[in-house]
Amino acid sequence: MKLLHTSDWHLGRALHGRKRYAEHQAFLEWLAALIETEDIDVLLVAGDVFDNSTPGNVAQELYYRFLCRVAASSRRHVVITAGNHDSPSFLNAPGDLLKFLNIHVVGCACPSPEEELVTIAGADGEPRLIVCAVPYLRDRDIRTAEAGESVEDKERKIIEGIRDHYRKVYDAARRKNSRLKSPVPIVVMGHLYAAGGKTVDGDGVRELYIGTLLHVGTDVFPPDIDYVALGHLHIPQTVSGLGRIRYSGSPLPIGFGEGTQEKSVMLVEFPCSTSRATEISVPRFRELMTLRGDWQTIVRNLEDLKSRGSNAWLEVIYEGNEMIGNMRALLDETIAGTGMEILRVRNNRILEHALKRMTANETLEDLDTTDVFKRCLEAHEIPEEKRSALLDAYREILVSLNEQDLLADVVHKA
Secondary structure (H helix, E strand, O other): OEEEEEOOOOEOOEEOOEEOHHHHHHHHHHHHHHHHHOOOOEEEEEOOOEOOOOOOHHHHHHHHHHHHHHOOOOOOEEEEEOOOOOOHHHHHOOHHHHHOOOEEEEOOOOOOHHHHEEEEEOOOOOEEEEEEEOOOOOHHHHOOOOOOOOHHHHHHHHHHHHHHHHHHHHHHHHHHHHOOOOOOOEEEEEEOOOOOOOOOOOOOOOOOOOOOOOOOOHHHOOOOOOEEEEEOOOOOEEEOOEEEEEEOOOOOOOOHHHOOOOOEEEEEEOOOOOOEEEEEEOOOOOOEEEEEEOHHHHHHHHHHHHHOOOOOEEEEEEOOOOOOOOHHHHHHHHHOOOOOEEEEEEEHHHHHHHHHOOOOOOOHHHOOHHHHHHHHHHHOOOOHHHHHHHHHHHHHHHHHHHOOHHHHHHHHHO
């Protein structure tokens, strides 16, 4: 039994205003060819298929065209779970139809643990694998809010709720496994932030719940699971050094901070009672590069890229001492006639000058949402002893806003 584990496609995502459909199409074509070449039995997609809850027509077309191609083999299965960026109702809507193509979609936590189980049969019709297809667990799925509870109480309930949900689904899988003629491997899918997980600045990884869940450890997963296929973090990595618990990472660099990362999908094989996982590198379909330094260094790097015929998208961070007011125009002139595009320019000298002048020229692009809120607290001279509670409340509101599926539910019902 050969599995391919991937996640965090973020179809429809833009980078500084530029859509990335061409890259996503190239990746999906490469992935479909890999599935055929490697004769993959099961494709696991562990959440964040789309970048938002109401994907555009092009993103949807890429998704369904890929599924049709993969489903051409009658014995191949695809298991898709929702991430925090996805709309559960949107993913679930065609679920009954997709089942006829051996495509199994779980968009939200189900009333019964058995509903999150997918049994994969071999060519002889006998079960070969059980998948616990656990989607991103939203706060309302796993915690009952109570008036007056502290942030610590909320966090504890969330962790307990996650652990309890995984235990119930896995116990249902074990009961099902015990009724089979021969036991089969059990694989668990999840979309969460596990302890010790690595991220980079600008990767777009959202906070999932109020507070931090960096201390959610491997004890969330029962110890005898054969393989855990995780999504949410964009860097390929194991959890706590355990090879059987892995993030596949995003197949494309989400932002410039990931531009130099090696992206991959995970090939998981069950030759016997244990799994064997191998990283397969994803080609780089477009370079994302950050150029930083003084003016001479930046120009020299641009000339080098021009000589190589690069079509990179660039972020330029100027760190020289000279004040250059027309930097954007000079940069555009330097790359004129090439396939390169400069998507973002950060002139640190101008920025420092602006900050000294009460941040008059600072843009929101230079701050994240939490920075802006902190600035507001400072501007309104909120006492230090009150800021912590206000920040916690603000983060809780952000998490609720990030769960955008409510808007999608309204759209689909209209």
